[in-house]
Amino acid sequence: MALFLSPCSACGSYHGPRWRMEPGDLFIPVDSIEEEATLTCDAKGTPPPQYRWSLNGTLINLGLDRRRRLSGGNLIISSLDRYQDVGIYQCMAYNTGGAILSRRASLQFAYLDHFKVHTRSAVSVREGQGVVLLCGTPTSSGDLTYAWVFNEYPYFVQQDNRRFVSQQTGNLYIAKVEPSDVGNYTCAVMNSITKGKVQSSPTSLILRTDVMGEYEPKIEVNFPDNVPAAKGSTVTLECFALGNPVPEITWRRANGVPFPSKVKMKYSNAVLEIPSFQQDDTGGYECVAENKMGKNTATGRLAFYAKPQWIQTMKDTALAIEERLDWECRANGRPKPSYTWLKNGQQLLSEVNCRLLVLKPVYCFPSASPPDFTGNVLRALLKAKAGTTVTLECKPQAYPIASILWKKGNLPIHTNDRITLSPDGTLRLANVSKSDAGSYTCFARNRFGMSSTTGRLLVTDPTRIIQGPVDMEIIVGESIVLPCQVASDPVLDVSFSWAFNGQLIAKGDGHFETAGDLMIRNIQLYHAGKYICVVDTDVESLSAVAVLIPGPPSPPDSVTVEEVTDSTAQLAWSPGRDNGSPITNYLIQTRTPFTVGWQRVNTVPEIIDGNTLTATVVDLNAWVEYEFRVLAKNSVGVGEPSPVSVKTRTEDAVWARSVSASEIEVNWQALSFTPERVLGYEVHFYSFKWKQKSHTTQFKCLSSPPAHLKAITSQLGVAMEMAISAGRLLQPKLYSSL
Structure with missing residues (x-):
């Protein structure tokens, strides 16, 4: 538990910051229409406090970050990024009177990716046998709910003593299969935060000709041996068994104490629900599945925990020189809370966990020790992209606290507008260039000794995607290559990965072949969508995006003129591929020695729909040689024209x-x-x-x-x-x- 040690308001015309509002956890739908997220931070103090923010323990450089800005003390993040913005945020408020750290607040994104598109194998079982159908939940963040569609939407599997859908795994459990269970099953998943829904490919359940005999229960759904449960939360335990006859589920407490009235049983006792969990509800729980062939028991334990709550905190105090000060802070919680003391946002002592702070002049006095970098040495080689900020931490174990000196090579490092040195020994190099490359050594010294640690900084040129994928139309059955070529510093290790509609493309997929570029063989309609090439190096990650859309139809074929008069010609043709979007209509064009290029003609029917493969061209001139071609149209556009028909002369009008x-x-x-x-x-x-x-x-x-x-x-x-x-x-x- 972190507390702030500050000068008192009586010590001068200033006083250190005090919190008015600290940041809270945020859970944002990844497809939210909100363009910005705001983490609140507000403190009072004299003079008015200034603010800094850190993400996952690293200071956010707002001067170099275009997407993040301060409004007062609030941190506003625009153009939210699921990968860059997730993490733990903490606000520091500081003025000449001191500094304080806020509570840690998490920013998470709720999302639900699509199921991987593939055909699921049929499941063959005997009548009377139990079966488990796996959902195979896609990657997600946020609470999920599960249901199973039977044959077709909106017919869902109804849960009873024989069928159960686990809200922990998403799997469907059928204790004893009956002939009425034969059909197709689809797992439907919904994200409770985003409200997004996805469905798996169907799994067919078929019956074998033989019949399964009776057997004792086998518990397939069980709860862990030890389940932590928060005070006041609703705890849910699941238990379901396969068996023939269908097993009966019962619950009991290991200590024999009856369940209080608040406890509920659902879905034929497959679910035990304990609302408003309290310490009295802790202990062992047993689930018993039983039929005439025998019984099976599963056990587990519920453990109580509660967040720390303050019982006693310290107050501002004025002291005379050499006067002793005892400050005590106490909190209750389960498990027992630990304590950490900070001065102006910096931890006073590592390895110290005490609730009493004694000042005169040393407190919670550990053994004196010289600086020691064991377990916290500088990286032997650190690579950084030119133009970025590099942070080198110097954190030895030492008591008393060691003084820090940095050198590059044999020369001491001096701070300037680009190079800063924090009180805790952290060295920051902003906007690094090739001239910053070299060997860096941190020297730590106190009255008991000195130690050092050395690391080498290598500054690399930025990686560039010199040829990335572009949006294009796809034609079903063809193969294409999406390029992803980069220019990078030769000292960097470069790796490529591709994502399709937000899901990483697996190397085992027969349609895809990746080696930097992505080849898609035998393209199908479901391959239309968003493709991202992700390039990862030692120092950065960059990406390029392309969208593949279904293309217009392929050209019709075999255009023939079947009957001709002096003013009409009857045409027939064969359809080309629709390329994933059904053909809506056909267009006919003609050309003669007396026309300039191809011209549209009048036809009967006037509009030729996509299912019609013949038409009569009207309003032709007599005794003229005509050529014809046919074009197909779908929702994407008009495709390329067909091959030209054989020249045909209309009959005379003389x-x-x-x-x-x-x-x-x-x-x-x-x-x-x-x-x-x-x-x-x-x-x-x-x-x-x-x-x-x-x-x-x-x-x-x-x-x-x-x-x-x-x-x-x-x-x-x-x-x-x-x-x-x-x-x-x-x-x-x-x-x-x-």
């Missing part, structure tokens, strides 16, 4: 009929996208005189065509091939019997 024995009438439709080339007409009619002279056919144009028209006849009828010379816009072919 025809002829015999008007008389010497005339035929030719009819064609002009291209809709070039009306200016056909004098603004959509349909033109032309008549020609026909005369047979040997093998020559002559036509007389009865009206002015838009361009030169050439016709050839054969014995089978009339075959007319027309070409518009201005741009070769129309090349129809017609056959018509006379």
Whole structure:
């Protein structure tokens, strides 16, 4: 127990700090929307106190820490980090009158990681046999509650004398399996602080053909031999047994004293609950599981403990020189409290545990001893990153307290704005550089002797990730490599690890292969998520993050044109992979000699859903060569286009009929996208005189065509091939019997 020894207020116009508010423990959900955490610290004193904070015994350098700042005496931490901010915090308030240390306060993060994704093996048992299904709880912090889903949510296993879910292990225990128990079981875990929930992969329970005979109870759920229980807390003991017939559970106290009325039994006596635990509740407890085949007993002991509470404390006192002072502090608690005295925040004596402090002039007097560094020597080699703060502690065992001198090599070290030496002998080097590297020796001396300890400081260049992973889309079935390459000081040992969605990737996973870079083979949909490359060296840890998301669909395949008219074409295709996100619809594009690039076309149906693999393209032009391609779309985006279809020409829109024995009438439709080339007409009619002279056919144009028209006849009828010379816009072919 730490107390403060300070000058009294009567000794001058100042007085040392006194606590008004000390920090309390914090438990913060890791996914909390709060951006800051505040550890309170407030003291009164004259002059007003200043404040320092330590984390896990190391002073926090607020000048170099951008995430931590003071508001009055309160420590405010922004951009909370689950790994860097967890620990034990302590506040020091100080002024010219002295210094005091606050109670220690812990900052913890509540979290619940996901179960590792893998298929669980089926459990095969005989009817009548007992079985235990393991939950395999993922890493977590904070109180957890467990339940088991039977076959599908929201059907949960109902606990009775035959089935029990342990809130200590999360496992499911079935004392005697019946045919109705066959099915799939999923462990569901909830964090009581974050309210986050995760579920395991299902475990199948199947029955063998043979039947299990009767057997005596076997206790599978038991409480420890010795259970510490805090005063006023609620104590819960579990006990459950397998057996055939189903065992009956009973409880008793080892001393034979009946249970008080406050004690409760739950879940067919599998749980014993003692609310508001008191010292009278300590002692041995027995759980007895019994059926007609026999019985089994488990025993354990509940031990009482209580936090220290002050009975007597010291008061400010004014003394004359050479006057004796006796200060006594007393506290009760279970187990018996120990005591530590501090002066201005520094422990007066190590190895001293007394509740009485006597000043005149020495107190709680131990044996005199020269400085001794046994068990507290400097590290032989200390590596530190350039730009950081290095702390070298010099803490010998000595009485009286030793004076401290530091040397670098053979030269004494002098303090400056970058180098500080604390009263307890701790040397701090801020913003270290290569010039700070070397051999450091701490010399400790008192009137009984001198001793020293030496260590070497090596300052290294910062490690940099020169090529880290980047966000990308994944395609199911393919393999990718996430790079993680670093440049580091050659004297450093560098190690790599990868985490997927907050869980460390195990080397035995068949999909992953790590050696700095991470290779993911045969990617599946569940591999989408957040990947972190963590690089650890002797002096620092750094990381790089990438997110893999499902990609757009792969290209459709085998695009064929199955039926063509003068204005339509019916298409069919095969689907590509959806890459983890179902295909929502297809898009069709076309290209002709007269278009610039690919263009969207009109189709029937107008919107082609992801389950449709055929469509009719409409509003095409006659006697034009078309190429088609198909694109697939999902929730991520539009994928790459399919291979191009074979070139297909639409049918003609030109025809002829015999008007008389010497005339035929030719009819064609002009291209809709070039009306200016056909004098603004959509349909033109032309008549020609026909005369047979040997093998020559002559036509007389009865009206002015838009361009030169050439016709050839054969014995089978009339075959007319027309070409518009201005741009070769129309090349129809017609056959018509006379």
